[in-house]
Amino acid sequence: MMSKATRIPPMLRFVLICFSLIWLVIVTFPFLWTFWGSFKVEGDFFSKVDWTRVLTGPMTIRETGDTFTGQGYYGAWIEEEFWRSTLNTVIVVVSVVSVSLTIATLGGYALARSKHNYAFWILMLALVFRAMPPITLLSGFLLPAYQWNLWGHLPTAIIVLAASNQPFTLWMMTAFFRNIPTELDESARIDGCTPFQAFRLVIIPVMWPGVITAGLFAFLLAYNDYATTAMLLTRENLTMIPKIASFLGTIQTEGNVMLAVAAVVSVTVPLFFLIAFFQRQFVSGLTAGAVKG
Amino acid sequence: MKHKTFFWFFFPAAIALISFKVFPITSVIVQSVHAPHQQVLVEVKICDAFGCAATTKVDRSATEELRREMPLGRYNGAAVFVDRNHLAIEEVGSAWKSQTSFADFRAKVFNLPFYRALAFTLTYTIVVTPFALILGFSVAVAVNAIPRFYRGAMIFASLLPMIVTPLVGALLLAWMIDSRGILGNTLQYLLDDPDLSIRASTPLTWVMLMVYGIWSSTPFAFVIYYAGLQTVPHDTLEAAMIDGANRWERIRYIVLPHLMPLTVFMVLIKIMDNFRVFEPIISFEAAAHAQSLSYYIFTDLDPDSGLLSSAAATSILTILGVLVLLSPALVQTWKTFGKGQA
Numbered sequence: 001m002m003s004k005a006t007r008i009p010p011m012l013r014f015v016l017i018c019f020s021l022i023w024l025v026i027v028t029f030p031f032l033w034t035f036w037g038s039f040k041v042e043g044d045f046f047s048k049v050d051w052t053r054v055l056t057g058p059m060t061i062r063e064t065g066d067t068f069t070g071q072g073y074y075g076a077w078i079e080e081e082f083w084r085s086t087l088n089t090v091i092v093v094v095s096v097v098s099v100s101l102t103i104a105t106l107g108g109y110a111l112a113r114s115k116h117n118y119a120f121w122i123l124m125l126a127l128v129f130r131a132m133p134p135i136t137l138l139s140g141f142l143l144p145a146y147q148w149n150l151w152g153h154l155p156t157a158i159i160v161l162a163a164s165n166q167p168f169t170l171w172m173m174t175a176f177f178r179n180i181p182t183e184l185d186e187s188a189r190i191d192g193c194t195p196f197q198a199f200r201l202v203i204i205p206v207m208w209p210g211v212i213t214a215g216l217f218a219f220l221l222a223y224n225d226y227a228t229t230a231m232l233l234t235r236e237n238l239t240m241i242p243k244i245a246s247f248l249g250t251i252q253t254e255g256n257v258m259l260a261v262a263a264v265v266s267v268t269v270p271l272f273f274l275i276a277f278f279q280r281q282f283v284s285g286l287t288a289g290a291v292k293g
Numbered sequence: 294m295k296h297k298t299f300f301w302f303f304f305p306a307a308i309a310l311i312s313f314k315v316f317p318i319t320s321v322i323v324q325s326v327h328a329p330h331q332q333v334l335v336e337v338k339i340c341d342a343f344g345c346a347a348t349t350k351v352d353r354s355a356t357e358e359l360r361r362e363m364p365l366g367r368y369n370g371a372a373v374f375v376d377r378n379h380l381a382i383e384e385v386g387s388a389w390k391s392q393t394s395f396a397d398f399r400a401k402v403f404n405l406p407f408y409r410a411l412a413f414t415l416t417y418t419i420v421v422t423p424f425a426l427i428l429g430f431s432v433a434v435a436v437n438a439i440p441r442f443y444r445g446a447m448i449f450a451s452l453l454p455m456i457v458t459p460l461v462g463a464l465l466l467a468w469m470i471d472s473r474g475i476l477g478n479t480l481q482y483l484l485d486d487p488d489l490s491i492r493a494s495t496p497l498t499w500v501m502l503m504v505y506g507i508w509s510s511t512p513f514a515f516v517i518y519y520a521g522l523q524t525v526p527h528d529t530l531e532a533a534m535i536d537g538a539n540r541w542e543r544i545r546y547i548v549l550p551h552l553m554p555l556t557v558f559m560v561l562i563k564i565m566d567n568f569r570v571f572e573p574i575i576s577f578e579a580a581a582h583a584q585s586l587s588y589y590i591f592t593d594l595d596p597d598s599g600l601l602s603s604a605a606a607t608s609i610l611t612i613l614g615v616l617v618l619l620s621p622a623l624v625q626t627w628k629t630f631g632k633g634q635a
Contacts, residue, residue: 016434020436020447023436024450028507030462034465037552046473103306105305106304107302110299119299131615133569133615136321137608139320139590140316160313162309163309166313184548220456226575248464267461270434272453273447286513
């Protein structure tokens with residue numbers, strides 16, 4: 001719908017389009033550049049002499065006989081056992097998402113439907129918890145983990161991550177359940193359902209869009225975590241992100257930096273597909289939080 | 294909802310919040326008032342050809358045992374909070390007394406690890422938050438002007454820097470800005486200085502970290518503002534135009550006030566997120582020039598340094614810091630939220 005109030009003069013429109021294009025380059029170029037460079041050898045991707053070497057790849061041709069090479073990927077995935085970290089990440093992410101969603105769905109429903117004062121105070125408390133940088137609570141987890149011999153195991157990291165996720169997921173689910181009309185579960189109660197039956201039969205069937213959105217954010221938190229997993233897990237149990245950080249310590253050796261580049265690309269590709277599929281839910285989650293405050 | 298129903302629905306969440314939020318916070322507080330055990334010293338007589346002499350020596354097994362039995366350490370009161378590595382009351386006091394100029398005092402204070410980390414964290418938060426919001430708003434206005442067909446693609450591309458792991462996102466930029474990378478090379482060429490290395494200079498390192506911060510937090514502001522722009526009331530805009538308001542006045546008096554609640558929300562979230570800046574420092578290997586509070590805690594947590602009580606004290610100070618910083622926004626949320634409740 002174009003009205004007079006929203007019409008833009010051609011000159012201004014041209015400026016705005018240029019600005020959008022510049023922005024597009026700023027956000028996409030680092031990803032494209034690194035993706036392309038990950039198939040080259042170090043001498044090309046990091047070239048003091050001439051940056052165009054990344055595009056033409058003379059060193060890559062000389063060293064491997066081909067324009068593109070999978071050396072970095074081979075080194076990272078096979079030699080440095082990045083597949084093991086990937087497996088750990090899958091376990092951690094799946095568990096964190098299911099644990100935090102189960103808890104937050106029940107809790108968020110209770111908070112959204114309760115008209116008592118304490119529900120409000122619990123939400124404010126959750127906001128304060130959300131404000132604390134997760135790393136500030138780490139020493140509170142580390143010492144008990146040492147003492148009770150829980151340090152180094154995947155379940156420990158899963159529980160800690162699910163917990164640090166909890167305040168945010170609670171807020172999201174509460175905001176979502178407030179948008180589901182109360183009449184829905186109230187009429188179920190009038191028809192003779194218990195509160196839990198009303199939840200199971202009436203609310204669960206309509207709650208999936210909210211659950212998927214909250215799940216996306218829980219996924220990202222677990223997938224992207226560095227501090228918690230780096231501190232709580234043994235070397236064999238490391239997830240992908242701390243594993244990449246451990247590559248960084250050894251990049252002084254020739255060629256090792258390309259392992260890190262390959263690993264970084266490997267971590268980013270799933271995220272790319274994630275937003276390709278869930279862009280709508282993702283944006284609605286971001287804005288729902290904003291509108292609800 | 295009845296109390297009893299509420300209780301059962303909320304029970305798992307309550308358990309989680311108590312065991313994994315309230316309990317660790319308590320543990321952090323307790324740890325912060327303890328210090329590692331001192332080594333157990335024993336006096337031994339060592340005799341040799343020239344006679345006997347009494348010396349003190351570390352009793353390893355006793356020290357080990359003490360550490361194993363009381364891993365928390367010894368009670369230490371608030372000593373850790375005021376020591377040189379945290380609030381450094383003494384050092385700041387003496388620097389104040391002996392100051393020749395304010396710059397001298399400032400230099401001395403920012404040499405202390407806690408204040409150095411605090412200075413960077415605050416600067417980062419205060420610079421990145423408004424820049425990201427303003428840039429995000431500009432991008433939203435610009436994208437709102439391009440043909441509808443391309444807007445989805447713009448949002449898709451913009452989401453990438455935001456959702457990618459901070460460690461990874463910062464690495465992408467770090468490799469490009471490396472003196473052997475494309476941006477580093479370009480800068481050397483533009484400034485005609487073949488030895489330019491951004492990592493070697495403190496101000497440039499700070500700028501680089503903040504550029505990363507703006508790059509990664511602008512998309513959030515963009516997406517939210519873009520969604521907000523779709524809900525600006527059309528009739529009001531038209532009415533203002535009939536009343537003679539020009540384009541800028543319409544933005545100033547209608548669009549911006551309409552987006553105000555979103556801005557408050559984003560300031561709240563962005564202060565929380567920027568105050569915890571941590572991973573980029575690892576990616577840029579910038580620790581020699583810039584340390585944030587989170588980074589400082591992380592280095593203390595390292596099992597090799599074993600400074601849990603120091604980390605705990607910094608954690609408490611950080612939590613207090615972020616709460617002070619957020620208090621206006623928290624009160625605001627409290628008020629608006631309370632209104633909705635009534």
